Amino acid sequence: MDQVRRVLIVEDNPGDARLITEMLAESGSGVAAESVDTLASAIERLATADIDVALLDLGLPDSQGLETFARLRDAAPGVALVVLTGNSDVELAVRAVQEGAQDFLVKGKVDGDLLTRAIAYAVGRQRADEAVTQEAVLLARAEEIARLGSWRYDLAAGKMWWSDEMCRIFGIDPDDPPEDLVAASEAVLHREDRERVRKMTEAVIADGTARSAQYRILLPDGTLRWIAAHSQQECDARGAVVAATGFAQDITELKSAEEAIVRAASLDRAIASLSTAMVTSTPSIEELADVVLADARRLTGSPRGFIAPCEPAADQGGAATSTGHAPLTGAGRAPESDAMPPHTHSWEWLPNAGEAFYANSAADVPALAETPEGHAPITSLLSAPAIAEGRFVAQIVVGNAPGGYGDEDLATVERLAALFAIAIVGEEKRAALIASDSSLRQSNVRFERMVYGVAEAMGRVVEARDPYTQGHEVRVARLAKLIAQEMQLSQGDIDAIEMSGLVHDIGKLSVPAEILAKPGRLSDNEFALIKGHPEAGYTILKGIDFPWPVADIVFAHHERWDGSGYPHGRKGEGIPLASRVLAVADVVEAMASHRPYRPALGLDAAVAELARSSHKFDSDVAGAFLRLYESDRVGFLSVA
DSSP, rough: OOOEEEEEESSSSSHHHHHHHHHHHHHSSSOOOEEEEHHHHHHHHHTTTOOOOEEEEEEEETTETTHHHHHHHHHHSSSSEEEEESSOOOOHHHEEEEEETTTETTTOOOOOOHHHHHHHHHHHHHHHHHHHHHHHHHHHHHHHHHTTTEEEETTTTEEEOHHHHHHTTOOOOOTSSSSSSSHHHHHHTTTTTTHHHHHHHHHHHHHOOOOOEEEEEEOOTSOOOEEEEEEEEEEOOOOOOEEHHHHHHEOOOHHHHHHHHHHHHHHHHHHHHHHHHHSSSOHHHHHHHHHHHHHHHHHTTEEEEEEEEEOOOOGTOEEEOOOOOBOOOOTTTGGGGGGGOOOOGGGGGTTTTSSOEEESSSSTTTTGGOOTOOOOOOOOOEEEEEEEEEEEEEEEEEETTTTTOHHHHHHHHHHHHHHHHHHHHHHHHHHHHHHOOSSHHHHHHHHHHHHHHHHHHHHHHHHHGGGTTTTTTHHHHHHHHHHHHTOOOOOHHHHHHHHHHHHTTTGGHHHOOHHOOOOOOHHHHHHHHTTTTTHHHHHHHTSSSSOOOHHHHHHHTOOOOTTTSSSSSGGGSSSSSHHHHHHHHHHHHHSSSOOOBBBOHHHHHHHHHHHTGGGSSHHHHHHHHHHHHHHTTTTGGGGO
């Protein structure tokens, strides 16, 4: 039994007050009792908050009847109230308990033991009521945080109850809900999901099997929300079904995140596959166009599309004109009926040729209503130019996606277009190089340049995913080459270091673009993905027959002299010298350049960091960089 500390007797009859006090004292319960004779003095005394129970007479000089109880209850909500009065009216007792009294006792019919038990019960019930109230508050707060609403439909009464969060999820003011919540919920259900939700609810009531589902609601303001719902039966003690209950959670953000992750992962896989194919084999432009178009259509949900090679005309202010090539329809990847039929000058009827855009109705772009003869009717269109080295070399066009297009679709096709442009320019350079070779010596020289160009192109592919690292690969390669020359390494080592610098971050193709460009602090899981890029780079590069151990150098460029690096914690001479050179060049360039999470720190800060963290870097390499810095031979980093 709970120990009661203090009891306040609210009684205007001195004899009754004295009798109650004596009964409590004789009960041996350890109760400390005191008394007041008016409601006003009781309210004043209870304001000190050290009273556990009040024994209340309903007939006081300044208040009579249940009004006395109501006023004291409102003034001291945390105190257990027991009515102790001379009126034995049963109806009065029932009303007092309904109003919140913990017990109703009649004078002359109680003794010390009964009174003590009543007080202990009152305190226990008061604390239980407070716990229930607190739990209700916490539950409501938890529902709000989790965006999880609960509901109950009473089958007999035909009445629906919703929690406050359930109302908020469905766009309803919890303080002013509509009379018919069932009708309100049905009104916002997405028309494609209504029948499925109705059948789920009927099945729960019919067979008692709990069911879960995901569906959409469309609010009056046009907001679309995804809901995860669970429904089940509620039965009485005899097993009869009396209600359907359940919960609904707003999972819109989760759905959006899932879709973004799936799209980003698919795009990253496509770009990684294309990049590897460009480096490890020599596919024709037509073959690459076939793959790029198939990826563009798949990732945007487009049944139609084409790629048109084109070239800016010098006398047309950059307008697109034909290069003499037929449009690339991707017929090898899709039925001919699914591709927009070839048209020699496809871009001439496109608005803003050479610019990226999308349109979801002919009203937005009048040209959509006047497609050339032979073209399929177009309901929506997305177009992205393929531009490399300032040249507009092709236009990638997809159309008729069922849900139209958005910014994410445009960004997806733009990334594919950038890669395709690099392939076209690279192929042109390769063809020109092969055609102009007149001797084995010249061929070897030009081939080496081509290798460097391909490596640089691979670096640009990585940088295209993160605008904050534009030029990073080239600058690291340049600085690493200078350091190697300052250290008087062999020409073979210098070439190996320069080539490795151009592709040292190729493994970041495996890292989602939103993590690379994230402006805030990375989570542990996100940083773990970043730390995996040296190994991913090794996996991409190991199959390429470079004349130098480029894959091994890239694999170790984040290892540190003291063993604190990654991925394997190698240390000292156990790290390839070329990797040690790249490590210093990478850190210096990163600190000198702007990043999404901070502005450029400058060369002075980079020098200070090398001094502060000298235990992490090869002292010979760091010394070589310092000599370059002191002789003002690394100024190109200051404008990065």
